[in-house]
Amino acid sequence: MPHDPPTAHQEADTIRLMAEEARVDTRLVERERVRVHVSTDEYDETIETLLMRQDVVVDRVPLGHDVNVAPQVRQDGNTIIVPVLEERIVVTKQLVLKEELHIRIDVTRTPEAHTVRLRREHATIERDDPTHSKPTRNEP
16 A cells, blocks of 8 residues: 555644653863973982901911921911921921911901982973963972
């Protein structure tokens, strides 16, 4: 059956139904611009440190003992003892302990101050928004 144009009576019986829909979207909006400038300052600061220095002290200890066998290098506490030998001509050859070297390490600790150059950065922020017209500087 072909569609006939609606009559006045049919239009009164037909009601169009409508509905509203809500939709929420987000978008990026530029509110202000910010410029950041980073600068580095140098300053002197004195630091305290404890230095350790080791000095080697050699004491010669004369002995003059006759020995048959060369003594070994030995250690007594923090002192290393090194035997020094020589041969002397006698009717027979004889090994004589001429002297010993007593070597010890003396440690000296001395507080010392040094001035060193250190650097620190500062950031300056500039805003293009007229409501924030003053540049700010952030200090640590």
